[in-house]
Amino acid sequence: MNTARIAASLAFALAAAAASAAPTDVSYHTVKVDGVNIFYREAGPKDAPTVLLLHGFPTSSQMFRNLIPQLADRYHVIAPDYPGFGQSDAPAVDQxxxxxxxxxNVVDKFTTLVGASKYALYVQDYGAPIGFRLAAAHPERVSAIxxxxxxxYNEGIDNEFWAPFKVYWADKTEANAAKLTPFFELGATKWQYTHGAxxxxxxxxxxxxxxxxxxxxxxxxxxxxxxxYSYGSNPAHYPEWQAYFRKHQPPMLITWGKNDKIFPAAGAAPYLRDLPQAEVHMLDTGHFALEEDGQQIGKLMRTFLGRNVK
Structure with missing residues (x-):
């Protein structure tokens, strides 16, 4: 083998070694919160600004599997699974x-245990009522959303999809619950990913x-x-969250799948009432926008976070 080939081989090996140790590598951990094991994905330099990714229903932190590497060269990225989701413990409902x-409350304690004293939030679906509770309680911790x-906002659930849920919130009976159980089956799970794509x-x-x-x-x-059923508790908190937006004016990037039938486009515009400087991008996709427009969302986030998170 001549000198040029040796040099080329050595350069390739060094590059491969560097890539294997790159901060975009994702690691997987659990931490115990009040006796419950909480699983989380982590990537990026631990001394970099933190981005906390909060998933929706019926998924887990796996929804961020493609987004995390897009951010982890510059940010410390953490994505937990809630109790009952993904790889976290799922105690029975009577426990x-x-x-x-x-x-x-669990996610709040989780952030303390993993040393995330300040973070930018990514919230989707269930992640919103969880993340907005954190932000309203600890506005000093949230650098951007x-x-x-x-x-x-009420406009975001003022559509036909939510009608049977509102009936259940008002009257928690087995008959009303039975109208919602089809959402737990494969056809509905697949629909959440494919409808509007x-x-x-x-x-x-x-x-x-x-x-x-x-x-x-x-x-x-x-x-x-x-x-x-508990989702019915969230609308009562909307005024509190909106007051937080108005008072603290957190930098906000909205990347909304405009074809979503669960949280339709009507739910995006009201944010501008309280956060007129929010950056809004309505994407031609559905509920799980990361699946189809993950690259675009990643680029938008890098630009947005680069301006607002130091």
Whole structure:
């Protein structure tokens, strides 16, 4: 082998070694919060600004599997699974209170345990009522917010999709619950990923297959039904969250899948009433916008965070 080839081989090996140790590598951990094991994904330099990614229903931190590497060269990225989701513990409903107040309390304690004293938030679906509880309680900790199909206004749930949920919130009976249980089946899980997408063939079936596998674990549908009921507690908090927006004016990036039937486009515009400087991008996709427009959202986030998070 001549000198040029040796040099080239050495350069390739060094590059491969550097890549294997790059800060974009994701590691996987658990930490115990009040006796419950909370799983989380982590990447990026620990001394960099933190970005806390909060997932929606019926998924887990796996929804951020492609976003994390786009941010981790510059930010310390953390994405937990809530109790009852993903790889975190899922105590039975008679052993754990499945409410949004309690989930927010668990995530709050989680951030303390992992040393996230200040962070930018990414909230989607269930992540919004959890993240906004944290932000309203600890405004000094939140450096910026990215909202992707997460609601804080009545306009965002004033549509036909929410009608059976509102009936259940008003009257928690088995008959009303039965109208919601189809949302726990594979067809509905797949629908959340594919409905509103420009090209459903580009959305990996691994996403809804994994979510459904978690959903089908014994007792998990009971957990999710409790959270469906607890979601009815969130609208009462909307005025509090909106007051937080008006008072503290957190930098906000809105990347909204405009074809979403769960949280429709009507839920995005009201943020501008309280945060007129918010940056809004309505994307031609559905509920899980990261699946189809993850690269675009990642680029928007890098620019937005670069301006607002030091």
């Amino acid at each position: 754990f209170v499945y409410s949004f107040d309690h989930l927010a 990215v909202v992707q199909n997460g609601n804080a 420009r090209d459903a063939s580009r959305i990996s079936p691994d996403a809804w297959t994994l979510d459904q596998a978690y959903m089908d674990r014994p007792g998990n549908k009971d957990i999710q039904l409790e959270l469906f």
